[in-house]
Amino acid sequence: xxxxxxxxxxxxxxxxxxxxxxxxxxxxxxxxxxxxxxxxxxxxxxxxxxxxxxxxxxxxxxxxxxxxxxxxxxxxxxxxxxxxxxxxxxxxxxxxxxxxxxxxxxxxxxxxxxxxx
Numbered sequence: 001x002x003x004x005x006x007x008x009x010x011x012x013x014x015x016x017x018x019x020x021x022x023x024x025x026x027x028x029x030x031x032x033x034x035x036x037x038x039x040x041x042x043x044x045x046x047x048x049x050x051x052x053x054x055x056x057x058x059x060x061x062x063x064x065x066x067x068x069x070x071x072x073x074x075x076x077x078x079x080x081x082x083x084x085x086x087x088x089x090x091x092x093x094x095x096x097x098x099x100x101x102x103x104x105x106x107x108x109x110x111x112x113x114x115x116x117x
Contacts, residue, residue: 002039004067006082009060013053016045031109033065047073054078054085066107070115077117081106090117 005011020042027036045053050073057069061082070079072090079086079099086102088095100113 001067002041003035004062004065004069005060006062011056011060013045013049013056015049016043016053018042019044029109029111031066031107031112033107034067043071050078050087054080054087058083058085064107066103066109066112068103068108077115079103079115081108 018041020040022040022042024038024040025036026034026038030036030038050071053071057080061067061069061080063082068079068081070077072078073087075090076087077090077096081102084102086095086099088099096117103113104110
């Protein structure tokens with residue numbers, strides 16, 4: 001979500017393509033710290049930029065509001081929070097739970113910890 005970027009952050013990754021931008025009213029699921037309308041940004045990039053993409057997101061996401069971003073790379077899932085990146089295989093339940101638990105500690109509402117692997 002565009003709203004998850006820190007003020008002043010510049011998110012730049014070579015070869016990244018925006019594939020969709022959509023605005024959605026999420027007033028029934030947003031936490032108290034989150035805005036009621038979100039701007040969803042969907043993107044695509046080559047698998048070999050996944051590490052750079054994860055780092056760039058981790059450096060750009062706001063530290064308040066319980067924000068995260070996620071994407072897949074082959075058979076792996078990457079979940080990014082401000083200053084922290086988790087990468088685990090789709091069948092790695094322990095890796096997924098570690099990311100979910102971290103999300104709880106940074107304020108991601110429980111119902112938003114539902115990314116699909």
